[in-house]
Amino acid sequence: MNDLKSGSPVNLEKALTPTTRLGGHLVSGHVDGVGEIVSRSDNARAVEFRIRAPKELAKYIAHKGSITVDGTSLTVNAVDGAEFMLTIIPHTLSETIMASYKPGRRVNLEVDLLARYLERLLLGDKAAEPASGGTITESFLAANGYLKS
Helix, strand or coil: CCCCCCCCCCCCCCCCCCCCCCCCCCCCCCCCEEEEEEEEECCCCCEEEEEECCCCHHCCCCCEEEEEEECEEEEEEEEEEEEEEEEHHHHHHHHHHHCCCCCCEEEEECCCHHHHHHHHHHHHHHHHCCCCCCCCCHHHHCCCCCCCC
């Protein structure tokens, strides 16, 4: 994302260590794509954000699943196509850069790690074939018995 300049605030979290109690989402710190804040609205004490993800990432975003926005791991509250909704509580707003988010802002996204592994597992032996798409499609699911005729 080229919107950052020297001195721009960013989110930083300590990495999980092997002795750390696991409580939260599994993320790796990679950027899978860049989304855009579509809307921001107050909801009681919280703030709701609607974010548009790149179409190729939409299949990994699930209601009540996890997504990382600019390095902050969050829970998805609703999904509509390639757009998803987040409800951000006051503590998260005060501890991250999300308080400054306005419609039009671009944000780095990392999708759910388990969804990526699940996609690869569903490919089965086809995962070892050269990348002729290498992704799950509706025709792939039908041909492999995952969809009812």
